[in-house]
Amino acid sequence: MNARVIDVHAHVTPRCFSDVVLGGSDWHGMTSDDGELHNPMNLWSIDQRIEAMDADGIDVQLTSPTDVFYQYQQDPEVAARIAWAVNDEVAEMVRARPSRIAGLATVPMQDTDLAVAELTRAIREPGLPASLSCSVATALAASSARLFSAAWAPIASDTMPSNAAAT
Numbered sequence: 734m735n736a737r738v739i740d741v742h743a744h745v746t747p748r749c750f751s752d753v754v755l756g757g758s759d760w761h762g763m764t765s766d767d768g769e770l771h772n773p774m775n776l777w778s779i780d781q782r783i784e785a786m787d788a789d790g791i792d793v794q795l796t797s798p799t800d801v802f803y804q805y806q807q808d809p810e811v812a813a814r815i816a817w818a819v820n821d822e823v824a825e826m827v828r829a830r831p832s833r834i835a836g837l838a839t840v841p842m843q844d845t846d847l848a849v850a851e852l853t854r855a856i857r858e859p860g861l862p863a864s865l866s867c868s869v870a871t872a873l874a875a876s877s878a879r880l881f882s883a884a885w886a887p888i889a890s891d892t893m894p895s896n897a898a899a900t
Contacts, residue, residue, distance in 0.1 A: 740786070743794040746775035747802070747822040761815050767801045775799070779829050786833065796823055797837035809844035816841050816851050824861050836861050 746768045754765040769775050777785070786794060798819045804812040816839050823836035838855035840848045855861045 737792040738790055739793045740791045741795045743796045744799040745796045745823055746799055747819050749818045749822055761811050769799050779826055783833055793833055793835060795835045798839050803839055805843050809841050809847050812841035813847040813851060820855050
């Protein structure tokens with residue numbers, strides 16, 4: 734029996750972003766300078782992603798948005814809209830290829846209520862069983878007992894795994 738090969742560090746630059754900024758507009762204040770659009774892989778379709786996985790012998794990719802989509806410096810409402818759109822697109826990828834793609838959500842950690850709302854929604858969204866946050870937000874959350882406990886309580890209640898990435 735062969736072991737499955739799982740790539741646990743695969744990033745997504747969402748089409749909801751790239752389509753708009755490559756058309757010359759900004760997307761929630763983000764421009765074509767964001768999102769690592771210089772990397773051709775970040776413009777791949779799901780079929781191109783699967784072809785590359787097959788060529789590399791990868792059975793499953795655990796996908797998450799590139800860190801530029803965390804947008805912790807943005808107004809919390811704007812960051813929440815970004816998280817919602819990005820999470821929906823990652824979930825669409827998972828639904829399109831559930832045996833090949835798994836997904837991680839992002840949440841607007843600069844606002845407790847918005848973070849909890851999006852984390853709770855993302856937990857219940859098919860295909861997004863975990864969240865990812867960068868160390869800046871994790872450090873901010875750890876310094877605020879209310880934010881830390883409120884934002885991570887849904888994880889405990891829904892037994893959702895989470896990963897805090899160092900960025």
